Amino acid sequence: MDVPDRMTAAYIEATGGVKNIRIGELPVPEPGATEVLVRMEASEVNHVDLFVRSGAFPTPMPFPFVIGRDLVGTVVAVGEAVEAFSPGDRVWSNSLGHGGRQGAFAEYVTAPAARAYPLPEGIDPAEAAPVLHAAGTAYIGLVREARLRPGETIVVRSASGAVGTAIVQLAAAMGAHVIAGASTGDEQWVADCGAADVLAKHTDDFCERVEHAAPHGVDVWWDPSGDDDFDRSVPLLAHGARIIAMAGMQATPRLPLGQLYTRDASVLGFAISNASAADLAEAAQAINQMLATGRLRGRTGATFHLAEAAEAHRALEDGGVRGRILILP
Missing domain, CATH: 3.90.180.10 (Medium-chain alcohol dehydrogenases, catalytic domain)
Incomplete structure (x- = not known):
């Protein structure tokens, strides 16, 4: 050429x-x-x-x-x-x-x-580009960090954005029960991405609604906006739960440590920029499969x-x- x-x-x-x-x-x-x-x-x-x-x-x-x-x-x-x-x-x-x-x-x-x-064959570059970074982040967070298993319950606190959408799509494909927070006007989009329960993101009773939707506790909690309120989310965690942190560079939330460790729960932080070539190659296999089958959309x-x-x-x-x-x- x-x-x-x-x-x-x-x-x-x-x-x-x-x-x-x-x-x-x-x-x-x-x-x-x-x-x-x-x-x-x-x-x-x-x-x-x-x-x-x-x-x-x-x-x-x-x-x-x-x-x-x-x-x-x-x-x-x-x-x-x-x-x-x-x-x-x-x-x-x-x-x-x-x-x-x-x-x-x-x-x-x-x-x-x-x-x-x-x-993958037949995929428009303009359709692929908007999901690549977000989907890689979602995969590494769900698989390497959260170790999400089929049947577990995950809360995606901010599911309307690119990373939140990708988390919902991948978590649903992995067999998890997804509870998602959606911005006004995005409820149907988030549901179409695979969320089993779609809650209004900005309501004061969001956590109360999560508790109703997950009476046995939440296994994974991930707010990709970085706006974590641990005082309200930690009491909703199940035994052995994982909180994923990958946003909010300037955030300094209070952490109720006693309620965290008595649940054997953990807060796991990661940045996809630090991911190894092996991590990204593994994520790419899942991304390509979902692109090829139309299950990954942005x-x-x-x-x-x-x-x-x-x-x-x-x-x-x-x-x-x-x-x-x-x-x-």
């Missing part, structure tokens, strides 16, 4: 605000021995992208640093040691733009072959092009977009 020498990219030369995002030409990168070069067809904006760009989540980043986490596209070249992919293959990745790896907001992107996965709330990367970051920071923010070349 013909590959140009230069490409358009969205990048930063120092961490900071949205104003630091630059749109310009950079050399098309050469894939290393264990890398693939991919022509980007779709990406998205995640909250972690804001943290990396601003410097709130410190990580090695060689400047100029291309921003963006998720990638869907077509392989155009492979490194000499790569055997799993060939030019023309459709692939995706959800762990770029971190740990020294350049990001996805460019016309051409290098990705480690160990962090690239085949895109919502796109806004679409921007690569040259509008700063506007896309600003839209996520400002809030108000219902659904994922899609990035197209």
Whole structure:
């Protein structure tokens, strides 16, 4: 495949605000021995992208640093040691733009072959991109951290967003009883994702309604918004329950320790950015299976092009977009 020498990219030369995002030409990168070069067809904006760009989540980043986490596209070249992919293959990745790896907001992107996965046949890149990061987070949280088992009860306190939606979809597919909190207007969407009980998220009696829906206690409690109220949630936990924490960088909630340890319960924190290539590859198998069968779906709330990367970051920071923010070349 013909590959140009230069490409358009969205990048930063120092961490900071949205104003630091630059749109310009950079050399098309050469894939290393264990890398693939991919022509980007779709990406998205995640909250972690804001943290990396601003410097709130410190990580090695060689400047100029291309921003963006998720990638869907077509392989155009492979490194000499790569055997799993060939030019023309459709692939995706959800762990770029971190740990020294350049990001996805460019016309051409290098990705480690160990962090690239085949895109199932017939899947539209614009449909896949909005779910990749969220679904990876959901899988690692449910499988590696929560060790969710069929028949257990999980509460997804904020189920309307991308991560909450993915948690509901994966937990339901794993055979769990899902109690989900939905924002106004999202009740049917959350139910369609697999929630057995859908409760209004913002009501004062949310926890009382959970207690009614789960009289024998909750096995897993996960609020992907990071707005944890342990004083109210811990008393609802079953013996051996797990609370998952993966959001709320500045949150400092009070923890009723006595009620936690007497239930043999635990609080487990993780960041998908720290996931190993093996963790992500395992998650990718489940993600691909659910994509191929139509059981993993997301919502796109806004679409921007690569040259509008700063506007896309600003839209996520400002809030108000219902659904994922899609990035197209």
